Amino acid sequence: MRVTALATLVGAALATTTGPALAVWHGYISHPLGFAFAAPGELKVEKGTYRGAVAGTRDTLVYRFVDDNIEYKAVVIDLTDNANDAATLLGEAEYNFQDGKKLLMDTFGRLDRQYGRKLTIDLANNGGRTTAGFYFINGRIVSLQATVLPANGDYESPEMARFVDSITFFTVRAPDDAIELPVPPK
Amino acid sequence: MHTRVLSTLAGVALTLAVMPAQADWRSYVNRELGFSFMAPGEIKAAVGTFRGAIAGPRQTIIYRSVEDNIEYKVTVTNFVQAAAEGATILGERQYMFQDGKKVLLDTFARVESGKDTVYGRKLVVDLPDNKGRATGVFYFTKGRLIALEATVLPTHGNFASPDPSRFVDSIAFALSRTESGAVEIKTPALE
Numbered sequence: 001m002r003v004t005a006l007a008t009l010v011g012a013a014l015a016t017t018t019g020p021a022l023a024v025w026h027g028y029i030s031h032p033l034g035f036a037f038a039a040p041g042e043l044k045v046e047k048g049t050y051r052g053a054v055a056g057t058r059d060t061l062v063y064r065f066v067d068d069n070i071e072y073k074a075v076v077i078d079l080t081d082n083a084n085d086a087a088t089l090l091g092e093a094e095y096n097f098q099d100g101k102k103l104l105m106d107t108f109g110r111l112d113r114q115y116g117r118k119l120t121i122d123l124a125n126n127g128g129r130t131t132a133g134f135y136f137i138n139g140r141i142v143s144l145q146a147t148v149l150p151a152n153g154d155y156e157s158p159e160m161a162r163f164v165d166s167i168t169f170f171t172v173r174a175p176d177d178a179i180e181l182p183v184p185p186k
Numbered sequence: 187m188h189t190r191v192l193s194t195l196a197g198v199a200l201t202l203a204v205m206p207a208q209a210d211w212r213s214y215v216n217r218e219l220g221f222s223f224m225a226p227g228e229i230k231a232a233v234g235t236f237r238g239a240i241a242g243p244r245q246t247i248i249y250r251s252v253e254d255n256i257e258y259k260v261t262v263t264n265f266v267q268a269a270a271e272g273a274t275i276l277g278e279r280q281y282m283f284q285d286g287k288k289v290l291l292d293t294f295a296r297v298e299s300g301k302d303t304v305y306g307r308k309l310v311v312d313l314p315d316n317k318g319r320a321t322g323v324f325y326f327t328k329g330r331l332i333a334l335e336a337t338v339l340p341t342h343g344n345f346a347s348p349d350p351s352r353f354v355d356s357i358a359f360a361l362s363r364t365e366s367g368a369v370e371i372k373t374p375a376l377e
């Protein structure tokens with residue numbers, strides 16, 4: 001009996017030391033942009049570029065996290081000057097996301113009175129697997145994208161869906177301790 | 187020899203007699219609403235209604251024909267004052283089209299090219315209770331939601347008919363692509 005208990009404890013300790021450290025997920029919120037989400041790891045704010053035939057070339061604001069070889073990104077594309085073309089701009093972003101890649105899932109995304117899409121693709125050259133949600137709200141495309149990198153290797157990881165599905169456009173749904181996202185760097 | 191020719195001719199005549207009459211497909215254009223399409227049969231214009239949780243209650247403009255037990259329908263809904271909500275309004279319409287039905291296809295649809303590209307979606311569903319198979323494409327452009335739907339009714343029977351795709355894929359928003367001789371269709375007045 002004592003031997004069994006001891007072996008169980010040793011096994012549990014071993015599993016804890018060899019498994020990846022589970023990062024704490026934090027809530028994040030942007031009151032100016034009108035959305036909130038949850039992510040693990042350290043936040044970095046970056047600027048990027050998005051190009052589409054209809055959208056043209058646009059600066060993007062990227063909130064990025066990396067944890068356990070999974071990259072989490074919240075990408076915001078400001079299209080307020082062309083918001084009346086919302087449906088096509090969103091469709092173009094979704095199309096570009098999967099163009100030339102292996103599409104594994106393409107389904108409705110809907111929450112908080114917003115309709116968008118959720119897609120999963122395999123990246124080219126065994127670059128990993130990305131699940132993304134796309135929405136158009138308040139003149140902006142908001143896209144949450146989680147990529148399981150080859151170094152992680154668990155392409156069935158539930159963390160991708162956890163991140164993408166954490167988005168809310170009703171900021172009252174954000175946890176009380178959600179961290180206010182910083183404004184983009186100039 | 188004569189007998190063989192005669193029997194061949196009789197066979198052809200019999201085949202033609204029992205086959206459904208192939209209606210002519212014609213091009214239609216509404217320059218005011220900014221689109222053209224092709225359909226068989228006699229197109230009739232009507233005013234309808236649509237209600238979505240987000241879109242709210244709306245009057246619609248419908249162009250409809252029925253040919254060989256396939257119903258062809260173009261529905262135009264005006265959202266000029268809510269164009270910035272077009273992505274969600276379009277998503278809701280697509281969702282409603284397939285909600286509770288067996289989805290056979292749900293894929294990207296796009297017409298025109300370059301900066302004039304219009305993105306939408308194409309869906310094929312089986313209607314409940316064996317009521318047929320519906321193919322739809324949905325676009326939102328210039329403040330209007332435009333849906334083309336073709337339903338193969340059970341009395342037609344051939345759910346793999348290429349005619350629904352021919353119809354929904356014929357939509358054009360660049361009027362320069364309108365076929366010469368296209369029939370001008372009027373916009374019925376809404377109440």
